[in-house]
Amino acid sequence: MNHLPAIQVIIPLLCAPLCLLLRWRTGAWLIATIATWATFGVSLVLARTVVLNGAITYAMGGWPAPWGISYHVDTLSAFLVLIVSGVGALTLAFAYKSVQREIRPESLRAFYALLLICLAGLLGIVLTGDAFNIYVFLEISSLSAYALIGMGQRRRALRAAFQYLIMGTIGATFILIGIGLLYSLTGTLNIQDLAARVEMIPASTYGNHTLITAFAFLTVGLSLKLALFPLHLWLPNAYTYAPSVVTIFLAATATKVAVYMLLRFSFCILGQRFVFEQLTLGNILLLPSLAAILVASLVAIFQYDIKRMLAYSSIAQIGYMTLGISLNSHAGLSAGILHMFNHALMKGALFMAMGAVAYRTGSVYLSDFRGLGRRMPWTMAAFVLGGMSLMGVPLTAGFISKWILLQATLEAGWWPVTAIILLGSLLAVIYIWRVVETAYFNPRHEIEHGTEEAPLSMLLPMWVLVGANVYFGIDTSIPLQMAQRAATILMSGGTL
């Protein structure tokens, strides 16, 4: 029997206590790095198997589905696992020097242990085929994320972590209520059983009250977790004050996994007919998505802390993903799913550049960037390329997903939405340009912080991500095909 889905979650979960038990600090990093690269390797095999042979269902502990917890890996799960573990592996490679500088030596081992637990939680959410298990893994990843954010150097990190803890717990509790109501209605927690039984509920004029309430709680709870526009307030502080490595990891993975949960719950459990035709989730998501693209991009332009600016840009990018979902078409969904992948690539690269700048200058205010174009040429070049991908310049990955999204809106005949997407890209040009201008065309900072380029161990993972941005902008066939297949599966209700 093929145990890969279980191994994927177990590796980081078992290596986490190992990091703590070991007295050797470099050893903790070594274990964490080996664990993440191992999960990345497993995810590659998993993705290959799923693409070639179709979905895998794995019974945890040998207990068949209605009694035991089953893991279900389809193309969408495999795609997300690839994103999460890939970013995790590169982040850990980047982490060594950055963490040495930003985390107090006595909490180093705890830091790596928490990072691994967070990774295990995120992978678990994506792989599991059980609704309650999703909640458990969600809390595993969230609790470790709160602690990781609180490890930031400045005391504001603690405030940000506490704020995130309050909002995150409210969101997770809403999800718990939603799952409970679904269980009370159907008597099962297995996602495939749930889908089959929800479909059997007869459609009446107003629909089933319990189902509508469950849908409401789930949607609001998940929107909090994925930082949909009016519920995004926890995100800017959390990303700004968290240690650089944590920001890279969370920005590239956590919100994507929340989007995945939204997709899973609305398409595979509640069903497209109920969610989109009866309750019009498309219209509900449309306005917050557009507001996110416009408002968050505008706010980003006026930020002086560049990490904060990128955090607001993340909120805008999440808007593109939910916009793709709200279109409720195959093209829109493919664009949304592909944008998860591309956004992980570009935000990973950009936040890594932030980490490198913070490593050399100590902070990432706009004024710190003066003259950096000459002093840290490789880091700033990575920032420029990552920024181009963020704007959606042709020949970068960001262009592909925006192009497909534009086509999807045109297909639906939503001209004003098309215009807003283009406007959002223009706003991205403005806020990226501010940094580029300061780095390349402003005179040097009066105080010299040292003139060195970031160390190679930081540059290498950064440039791997930048290279991926360019590569997947030119030859996009692999992620695009996976995204389209995932969209096909979702449109059919997750049965393929």
Added chain:
Amino acid sequence: MNIGAHYNYWVAIFLMMTGFYVVITHGNLIKKLIGLNLFTTSVFILYISLAKVRGGTAPIIAPGIEVYSNPLPHVLILTAIVVGVATTAVGLALALLIYDRYGTLEEEEIRLKDDSL
């Protein structure tokens, strides 16, 4: 439908809204955590209520007993309680650190201290 017949759900809703209100209105971080606990506890009651079968007993096979309460929500809630404890622990740890670094637990005062820098 008799409204009184489902009083357990009203209790859950009342507790939930009370907890939510405390989280939103109180500026003290510890009070916020208390509110958050109330909020999550209400969900436990909701789940346990769902499991109750009228006239049912504990799910142990014994002669003469045919109606059992559903044990699964109980098990789920055991997990959720553990999660709640962990959340409270992390929250209290953060509050402790905040008190260490700011010297206060009032949200307004913390904000003032950050803004004055």
